[in-house]
Amino acid sequence: MFCFILVVIVIFIYLLLQKDNQIPSKYLAATLIAYVFAIFSMILYLAKDSYYYNIVYNYFSLPKAVWKYLMFVDISRKVIIRLMNISSLAVIFLGYHFSISYQKKVMSHKWVGFRILLSVMVVLQLVAYDPDLQYYIYIYTYPSLFTLEQIEFIKNSFHALTVAFNLGVIILSIIQLFLSYRKVHFLNFVRIYLVGEGVCYMLIMMSYMVIFWFSPTWLIKVSKIADYIVYLSVTLSRNQIIYTAYPYYLIITSLLCAFCIYELAKIKTQMKSKEFSITKQIDAADTTTKIFCHYMKNEILSIQSKLEMLEPPQRNNEGIDEVIEHCNYLYERLDTIHRGTKTSKINLVETDMHQFMFNCLKHIESNICNCELVVNLDEDVTSAMIDPIYFEQALKNILENAQDAMDTIPIEQRKITIRLQSISNMIVLSIEDTGVGISKENLTNIFTPLYSSKPITKHWGIGLALTHRIIMAHEGKIEVESHEKIGTKFKISLPDMGKYVL
Structure with a gap:
């Protein structure tokens, strides 16, 4: 006692x-x-x-x-x-x-x-x-x-x-x-x-x-x-x-x-x-993706070496050079994806989200062209635990996806709206485009590695899968709303550190 x-x-x-x-x-x-x-x-x-x-x-x-x-x-x-x-x-x-x-x-x-x-x-x-x-x-x-x-x-x-x-x-x-x-x-x-x-x-x-x-x-x-x-x-x-x-x-x-x-x-x-941080392991994509990339890289190198070994009479130089160049391009893409799918560490630190988004959009804004960009950052948004580098990469992936979705519509109709706000005990970041939208059948698969509704020569279905893993590692949530011929809205929710009582 x-x-x-x-x-x-x-x-x-x-x-x-x-x-x-x-x-x-x-x-x-x-x-x-x-x-x-x-x-x-x-x-x-x-x-x-x-x-x-x-x-x-x-x-x-x-x-x-x-x-x-x-x-x-x-x-x-x-x-x-x-x-x-x-x-x-x-x-x-x-x-x-x-x-x-x-x-x-x-x-x-x-x-x-x-x-x-x-x-x-x-x-x-x-x-x-x-x-x-x-x-x-x-x-x-x-x-x-x-x-x-x-x-x-x-x-x-x-x-x-x-x-x-x-x-x-x-x-x-x-x-x-x-x-x-x-x-x-x-x-x-x-x-x-x-x-x-x-x-x-x-x-x-x-x-x-x-x-x-x-x-x-x-x-x-x-x-x-x-x-x-x-x-x-x-x-x-x-x-x-x-x-x-x-x-x-x-x-x-x-x-x-x-x-x-x-x-x-x-x-x-x-x-x-401001000395607190969390280190986590993040699998950017699953084992299937890694095996696929490794296999495809080997196959491309094999095709490229066979083409280069062809005797001059058998070669159509112009056509063969184009194939080799395309093989180089595919190899570089696969190598980038393969390196990106290796297990990485993220370092979560408490970050002022209003200031972070302001700085982040400065870097990203130059890459957004041929469309109207509307930004609305609420002043009352406080801080969240994020890895600034990885989180910025996740935003870039979503914005690239938004621009791709508006390729086929007139320039004057292209618009991306970014909004940051505090809702209940969460910080909510929404990114909305006026693109072609995603069908209901495709919507359930957009975070699946290697899934893409676009031609595989341009899209490998890795970006959104990566984004999903990054947000999950931040203990956040990512949701998608989409209507065909109207547009798509991605909504990322993160725990608001200003709302915690410790």
Whole structure:
């Protein structure tokens, strides 16, 4: 138990020293601190309860010397009850806020009313279960207003209502936590630690429901005639193994929690200082493409060598030279594709997308000719984790595809529209052309390596396959909308780093 308390204190001090505003981690640490106080106040109350005098040593794995010391600590049971009520309700209140903290930037306002209700219920319970208030209510309402049976019925009904409400909030917070992981698109490199925090929270709250399901509760009984207060015993499970194993369960949970909080803090610090990057392997195309390129290169070299070995009388010099020249061209293309399909590394760094697109279009704009280019970059777009070199290559592939699609239409009708905007928790880049469009049959295959609806002498079906792999390596999404004789729209979605709560 002491180890658990020590771990929680270390977590709390560590987060206090952090300058970054890690809201979820701080809520989780605050929940743990409240839990420590709840456990401590219960232990203190049990130590002063004569009912558990002979068996209290079997609970919570505390040494006898500690129990004996706690028995004689000069602190009134009223104060202990108040501390237990405050800390147990704080666990529920802070735990709920932890569960919604991940999606505060994207959540609707419909839960504001519930948060107000939760605050009201917490205050109401703190007041209602206060020992002094219980005493005065009993003194002034019995027997003038209520009988003893009626008072007991009201107390039991109110307690049943508050227990149901508190357990309902805990279950709702766990559901909210699950929903937040589905609503907020976390990047893979932090998802494991965020899920780790969530698992820790669920383990903590499950143990809380087992040990503190009754809290707060009525812990005094008043005798008006004798003007005397009797302190009631806390209801514990008869299975003492639960309480013996409880400290070890908490230690494992808190250590896992500490690890996740530390790793998230480290990542956040690196991202703040722009020192954070992710290196990934990317297969630009599948094995079939590599084998095909290798085979075709060998065949072209074989044809070229046979042509060059022909005797002069057998040669039509002009025709043969054209074939050899075309073989050279095909070989160069295949060699470029083959080199491009080897496994490469991408290095993801946090990049200002507005500035990146502005600079990127400067380089690309000169290659876009004989068509109108419309660019709309929203000012509120923040940053994303990208590899600038690979991402620019992906954009070039899409723009080349857009220009090819407009080859057969009049120049005055050619138009490419590029738009960058922030939607929900994603940065969305759309590239739209007014070309011939893609048929429904071809649309499902456009990201398949070596697939092309155009003649193979001009298009090898590698560019969009590469683009798809690059975007997937960025943990993004690429979608295509196309209508024949109207045009095609590519939409790339990337996680918006400005919308993450770490």
